[in-house]
Amino acid sequence: EAQVTQNPRYLITVTGKKLTVTCSQNMNHEYMSWYRQDPGLGLRQIYYSMNVEVTDKGDVPEGYKVSRKEKRNFPLILESPSPNQTSLYFCASSFSTSTGGGETQYFGPGTRLLVL
Amino acid sequence: SQQGEEDPQALSIQEGENATMNCSYKTSINNLQWYRQNSGRGLVHLILIRSNEREKHSGRLRVTLDTSKKSSSLLITASRAADTASYFCATDESNTGGFKTIFGAGTRLFVKA
Numbered sequence: 001e002a003q004v005t006q007n008p009r010y011l012i013t014v015t016g017k018k019l020t021v022t023c024s025q026n027m028n029h030e031y032m033s034w035y036r037q038d039p040g041l042g043l044r045q046i047y048y049s050m051n052v053e054v055t056d057k058g059d060v061p062e063g064y065k066v067s068r069k070e071k072r073n074f075p076l077i078l079e080s081p082s083p084n085q086t087s088l089y090f091c092a093s094s095f096s097t098s099t100g101g102g103e104t105q106y107f108g109p110g111t112r113l114l115v116l
Numbered sequence: 117s118q119q120g121e122e123d124p125q126a127l128s129i130q131e132g133e134n135a136t137m138n139c140s141y142k143t144s145i146n147n148l149q150w151y152r153q154n155s156g157r158g159l160v161h162l163i164l165i166r167s168n169e170r171e172k173h174s175g176r177l178r179v180t181l182d183t184s185k186k187s188s189s190l191l192i193t194a195s196r197a198a199d200t201a202s203y204f205c206a207t208d209e210s211n212t213g214g215f216k217t218i219f220g221a222g223t224r225l226f227v228k229a
Contacts, residue, residue, distance in 0.1 A: 004158075033217060042204060042221040043159075050214040058216055090158060102147055102208040102217055107158035 002027050006091050006108035013081055014116050021076045021111050023091030030096045032074040033058070033105070034066065036087040043090065049074055050096060081115045088112050122205060122220040130228050135192040137223040139205030140185075146208050146215070148181055150190050153202045153222070162190075162203075197229040 004025045013019055025032065033048040035058075045058030049068040063085055065077040074093075078085060089112075092105040123138045141148070147166050151159040165172045165181045165188065172179045178191040192199055202222045208215040 035219070040221060043206075043219040045217055045219075048214070048216060054214070056211060056214055056216075059218070088156065092159075102149070102206075102215055104149065104161045104164055105151075105159075105206075105217070106161070109158050110156065 002106070004091055004093055004106050004108040006089075006111050008111060009109060010112045012114045012116065015082055016080050019078050019081060019113075021078075021089060021091075021113070023074045023076065023108060024072050025074075025091075025093040025106070026072065027093060027106065028071065029093035029106075030071070031102065031105075032068065032091065032093045034064070034074070034076045035090045035092065036060065036085075037090060037110075038087050046076070046089075081113075083115050086113060086115045122203070122223040124223060125221070126224045126226070128226045128228065129195060131195060131197055133195055135195050135199070135225055135227070137190045137203050137225070139188045139190070139220055141188075141205075141207045141218070142186065143207075143209055144183075146210070148179075148188050149206045150177075150179060150188075151204045151206060151219075153204065155201075159204065192225075195225075195227045197227050200225060200227045 007022045030051045034046040035043040037043050044060045047066040049055045091108040094105040095103045121140050149164045150162040153159045163174050163179050165179050176193045181188045202224050204222045206219045
């Protein structure tokens with residue numbers, strides 16, 4: 001089954017304790033992305049990756065890191081989480097077009113993070 | 117930057133009525149997409165319209181795109197209670213060597229049975 005998986009689904013942590021949220025897709029997609037969703041703000045892109053070893057900042061990258069060592073995986077790293085990073089996080093993936101535009105993005109189920 | 121902005125923020129209608137949601141954006145785009153989200157779950161793709169298309173249909177969904185006005189609309193005809201959800205438009209914003217994806221804040225649709 002074609003899917004995007006995220007782990008963990010729920011996470012409670014404390015300020016400053018490093019954490020990683022994993023994301024994996026089995027559709028051979030080039031494009032992968034992380035978003036955070038906060039009430040009233042829609043989804044905001046944190047980082048995206050056009051392909052292996054190619055990553056770039058979205059609109060809200062501060063406090064986050066990513067890596068893309070393999071095509072299927074795109075982990076999100078919070079080196080020193082703070083309470084303002086409490087949010088609902090989504091990973092997504094899609095094919096890229098030859099013209100550089102986006103195609104249909106497939107979303108993971110989300111990770112609810114609470115930073116105390 | 118928040119490129120896509122939906123209007124209205126919330127919409128409440130009776131089952132059987134049509135629902136129209138609008139999206140505006142700021143920069144030139146390759147594609148515009150509409151997504152649906154049920155209460156904190158992952159987003160589900162509804163329809164993609166390319167910059168050289170003006171209208172697209174999928175079942176009860178009709179999407180229009182006006183690149184001169186930088187706007188799009190999503191029409192859901194003969195709405196059902198199961199259509200109750202949040203709807204988001206998303207555009208791509210080209211960067212050197214790639215593109216960002218910009219989502220709007222969404223329209224919350226409530227369909228009363």
